[in-house]
Amino acid sequence: MAVASMMLSFGTTAPPFVLHDVVTGQVYSLDSFVGKAALLVMFLCRHCPYVEHVQDGLARIGQDYQETGLGIIGISSNDPAQYPDDAPERLKDMAQQLKFRFPLCFDDSQKVAKAYKAACTPDFYLFDAQRRLVYRGQFDDSRPGGNRPVTGRDLRAAIDAVLAGTAVDSNQKASIGCSIKWKPGNAPSYA
Numbered sequence: 001m002a003v004a005s006m007m008l009s010f011g012t013t014a015p016p017f018v019l020h021d022v023v024t025g026q027v028y029s030l031d032s033f034v035g036k037a038a039l040l041v042m043f044l045c046r047h048c049p050y051v052e053h054v055q056d057g058l059a060r061i062g063q064d065y066q067e068t069g070l071g072i073i074g075i076s077s078n079d080p081a082q083y084p085d086d087a088p089e090r091l092k093d094m095a096q097q098l099k100f101r102f103p104l105c106f107d108d109s110q111k112v113a114k115a116y117k118a119a120c121t122p123d124f125y126l127f128d129a130q131r132r133l134v135y136r137g138q139f140d141d142s143r144p145g146g147n148r149p150v151t152g153r154d155l156r157a158a159i160d161a162v163l164a165g166t167a168v169d170s171n172q173k174a175s176i177g178c179s180i181k182w183k184p185g186n187a188p189s190y191a
Contacts, residue, residue, distance in 0.1 A: 002050070003176070003179040004120065004175070005118075005174045005175040006117040006118075007136055008117055008136050012132070013132060013133075014030060014131040015112070015116055016029065016115075017029060017075070017105075019075065020105060021103035022091045022104050024103070030131065032071070033073075036071035036129070037068075037069030037163055038071070038162040039126070039131060040061075040070060040073070040124065040126050041124075041125040041127070042072070042074045042123070043077060043123040044076055045083070045085075045086045046076070046091055046093075047083050048121045049178070050122060050177035050178055051178075053143070053150065054142070055094075057152045058122070058139075058152075059098040059101075061156070062100050062101035063099075066101045070163060072102035073103050073104075073105060074095075074102055075107050075113070076105070076107065076121075077110045077112060077180055078181040086181070091104055091106060110182060114188045118180055119179065120175060123175050123177065124138070124175055126155070126158050126162065134168045135159075135172060136172065137173050137175060138174065139155050139175065140154050140155070141153070157169065158172075
C-alpha cells in the first residue's frame with residue numbers, strides 16, 4: 001500500500017544524526033556536511049518498488065551534483081528482520097551496483113527516521129545552508145507502472161534553486177512510496 005510523506009513544515013531544522021555508511025563504515029553526521037550550501041537527506045531502501053523505480057535517477061543526482069555545494073546522504077531505516085533485502089550488507093550491494101556517489105547509511109534504531117518523521121521510501125528532505133527545510137516532496141511525477149519517465153524534475157528544481165540562492169517553489173507534492181518498515185512495537189504515532 002502506498003503511503004505519502006508527512007510534508008514537514010518549511011523552516012524545520014534538520015534533526016541531528018550519527019550513522020555509519022554501509023559501504024565504507026565511515027561515520028556521518030550533520031557536521032559531515034558543514035560548508036555545503038544545501039543538504040539532501042533521502043530515506044531509501046532496497047526492496048521497495050517505488051525506490052527501484054527511481055534508483056537510477058537517484059544515482060544520477062549523486063553524479064550530477066557531486067562537484068557542487070550539495071551534500072547528499074541516503075538513509076535506510078527499515079527492519080531487516082522483516083525485510084532482509086534492507087539489511088546493511090544488501091544495501092551495500094545496492095549502493096555499489098548503482099555506483100552511488102553519496103553515503104548510504106543504516107538507521108538500525110529507527111530514531112533518525114522518527115526524528116525526520118519519515119513515512120515512506122523514498123522520502124526526500126532538502127535543507128538550505130542553515131539546515132532549514134526548503135523542500136519535502138516527490139522526486140518527480142513518475143510512478144511504477146506509469147507512463148511518465150523518471151527525470152527527478154521536482155527535486156532537481158528545488159536543488160538548483162537552493163544552489164542558485166533563489167527561493168524554492170512552495171507548491172510541492174508529497175512523495176509516495178512504501179511505508180517505513182518499523183520494528184515490532186517501534187512505529188511512531190504518525191505512522
